[in-house]
Amino acid sequence: MASGSSHLPAGMTKEEMGLGSVTEAEMWWRTHYTWLLESGYRLRQRYAPDWVPSWKGKSGMEAFRHEDGQRAREAFVMDAVRLSDGTVVILKRVNVGSNPLEVDMTKLVNLPHLRDNPANHCVHFYGVLHSPINPxxxxxxxxxxxxxxxxxxxxxxxIVGCVLQLFEGLRFMHDNLVAHRDPHRRNIMMDASPMYPEGWHFSYIGEGDMTRDFSKPAVPLSRTMAPTPVKYYFVDFGIAVIFDNSDEPHLIEPVLSGDRTAPELQGDKEFQPTDPFPTDVYYIGNTIREVFFGRDELFSGYRGMGFMKSLISDMTQKDPSKRPTMAEAEARMKKIAAGMTQLRLRSPAVSRREFFLFSIFRGFGRWKRSWKQWRQGVPALRELSS
Incomplete structure (x- = not known):
């Protein structure tokens, strides 16, 4: 945050604000608060022009304990309440100059004949606003x-249910000749509303979750016990591309994505036209490898992932021509899932970093929950209704 006092609420010192001060990145949203309100969307109170921090008169260290002390996680996304129905939505700031196609591509994958297909896992599009302050x-x-x-x-x-949905969603895009070109883990999200009956605070970065009003911890249901299945979505279509039926072969100049490890884009090859569909296959395979196998330092991974090791290995082969198509990968994953027993599907997902003896101790409670769900007839593999 700049040192100027213009960013400080009236009567508040920099020391009192502490870590709750509005950052430079957040100021963009603060300047749009009134216009967004007039447009039907209310940002959190910390961005209101007349905001007075709830911890006024206390130490700046108190900010983190208050709802209005929660800073935005990223500069380009913000949560808001849609005034017409009270729904919490996400507002994503798009620089039209550097991402000229993102809005149009998001609209395209939400055309009625595509959006209504249950296999479509592209993020839903509610609308677009054009900033009058920053045109x-x-x-x-x-x-x-x-x-x-x-x-x-x-x-x-x-885990199996998640992978099946992701493969289905990317296969659906490919069937419609849309290459995402960045199905990296940061661009895969889920609608977790079935897991959080009381919602959650979008910006809270502490341990666990808090409710949106910050009155108490938000304790989620498991994916298995949620009243309806969660659905996973691909977001960020800023570098996605769609081909015409006549475009054979599907070659296009590569672009930088969140995953910089695709073998066909290394060295001088990053400037050579390439088919983005096998690269998508690599990206999603590598995402599974990072998150579930623990091939990334940010993720511990889970034990017992051998059932899809061969498939993921094929999807991340060095030679793009040897990788399966997404249709083939989805078919193989469905076959794997069909061959898994109820006992296997209900097995606890154990972190690879969890101490072995601790796993045994916690295992009793995990299995007890699984057996109870089995007796109650709760499906081990949740399917989305069409």
Missing amino acids: GYDILIIPLLRPFWKPKFETIGE
Whole structure:
């Protein structure tokens, strides 16, 4: 945050604000508060022009304990309440100059004949606003989503269900000649509303979750016990591309994505036209490898992932021509799932970093929950209704 006092609420010192001060990145949203309100969307109170921090008169260290002390996680996304129905949505700031196609591609994958297909896992599009304050920016309005790996998966069946949905969604895009070109883990989200009956605070970064009003911890149901299945979505279509039926072969100049490890884009090859569909296959395979196998330092992975090791290995082969198509990968994953027993699907998903003896101790409680769900007839593998 700048040192100028213009960013400080009236009567508040920099020391009193502490970590709750409005950052430079957040100021963009603060300047749009009144216009967004007039447009039907209310940002959190910390962005209101007349905001007075709730911890006024206390130490700046208190900010983190208050709802209005929660800073935005990222500069380009913000949560808001849609005034027409009270729904919490996400507003995504789009720089039209650097991402000229994102809004149009998001609209395209939401055309009625595509959006209504249950296999479509492209993020839903609620609308777009054009900033009158910064004309070079649009604001995409999309559902409230969260990273697909948070909270942790509790059973093997939950992991299998997630992978099946992701493969289905990317296969659907490819069937319609849409290459995402960045199906990296940061661009895969889930609608976790069935897991959080009282919602969750979008910006809270502490341990666990808090309710949106910050009155208490938000304790989620498991994916298995949620009243309806969670659905996973692909977001960020800024570098996606669609081909015509006549475009053979499907070659296009590569672009940088969140995953910089695709073998066909290394060295001088990153400037050579390439087919983005096998690269999509690599990206989603590598995402599974990172998150569930623990091939990334940010993720511990889970034990017992051998059932899809061969498939993921094929999807991440060095030679793109040797990788399966998404249709083939989905078919293989469905076959794997069909061959898994109820006992296997209900097995606890155990972190690879969890101490062995601790796993045994916690295992009793995990299995007790699984057996109870089995007796109650709760499906081990949740299917989305069409």
